[in-house]
Amino acid sequence: MESTLRQLAAYAAVARAASFTAAAAQLHVSQSSLSRAVADLERQLGAQLLERDTRNVRLTAAGVETLRIAEQIVNAHRSGMKELERFLLGESGTVAVATLPSVAAVLLPQVISAFRRQRPQVTMQIMDGLEQSVLGRVLSGDADFAITTGEPSGQLEHRPLVRDRFVAVLPQDHPLTGRPVVSWEDLAREPFLAVGRDSSVRRLTDAAFAQVDARAAPAAEAGNVATVGGLVAAGLGVSAMPALVLPLLGTGPVVHRPLVAPVVDRRLDIALRTRRPLPLAAQRFLETLEELRAQRCDLPPGVTWA
Template structure:
């Protein structure tokens, strides 16, 4: 059997109202077209589904069962098409965002809250990690887009989003805390607490020390910025962090001062696979994010829209 949706819809309409004339008016088709569709269905199933006379249409036993099945199929099709419509409008599905922990914890929560108010049926999946793993998730298609550091490539296109300034993070009552600004050379003469080499923060701090011609050998390293914050708070040394990372350091007794010579900023971009359209829900999420930027939504101190 190869019954079509048109045939099943026609039969279900006639069977429900018990009249070819009324069903044709309901479906806005000609009565002859409706009769052919029902006759074709009966021929395909090999059984009479309706008993007809000049006035009445009655269902046979096979017709009762056919109506049950036809309604299941037609309703499932209508439901599926509505789901597809919602998906194409960006009102259903999942948005997968790969990003750095600081962006996930500080920048995105209010964006997600606003987005979910508008589209409660869309789930948001945050894949936080370090720079290379974040970019890799976009390249493999696990994530729709990324918000991260890094340079554009042939496979990814970057769109600037925000920038944040590096600051010196010092223990409370540290000798450098009396200064309005701290230089990278100043930090090089203190026990420096670094994040791991696979972090974009480490790449940028190493580059800043090199630019300042200051040699800094880390007194200790840790993979997690919260661990580094705990070490600073304990008075074991100093560190340098982008402003967006500061909330992740914890609430320990430390202070921060702008870093100069050089003044270093980290740029965070929206990274997309080149020449690949975004799923509708992901596109709507980026619209919400861009609306935040267009309204110049308030950001933490030291962080600005790019």
């Protein structure tokens, strides 16, 4: 059977209205074209669906069952087309963002909240990880874009987003807490607690120590910043973290002070695949992010819009 959606919609309109004239007016078609569509449907099904006389249209038993099925198909088509329209307008679908844990936990929530107030039918997928895995998610196509550190490449386009200043992280009773600022050389003289080598934080702290020609061999190293925070709180040493990371250090008593000589910022960019169009929902998310930046929405202390 090759019944068309047009035929099913025509029959459903006639059956509901119990009138060819009323159904034709409702569908804005001629009565003759409507009659042909219903007749074609009856011929294809090999069953009489309507009993007609000069005034009335009544459904046969086959007509009642055909109406039930026709309405299911027509309603499903209408619903599917509305869903497709929402997707094409960026009003539905999924936005997949790859990002660093500190961005996922501290920066993104307010953006997602603002975005979902406007587009509640869009689902967010957050893929948090370290720098290389985050960039790999974008290159593989698993993520629409990333918010991360790293340098532009031929495969990825970077758009500056925020700058995240490094601060000294100190035990509560450490002598350096009495200073308004701390230098990298000051930290190099203390037992230094480092994050793992595959972290962007480690790469930037190593570069800062090299810039002042200071040797800061880690007294301990941990893969998780919360673990480093716990070690600092226990008085086992000092550390350096971007300001955006501070909420992830845990609940232990630590003190932080601005780091100087030099001032070091971690630059966080939006990273996208070069010459690859974004799904419209992802474009709408980035527009929301740009609106928040244009409004200079509040950021945590030590974090500034780029």
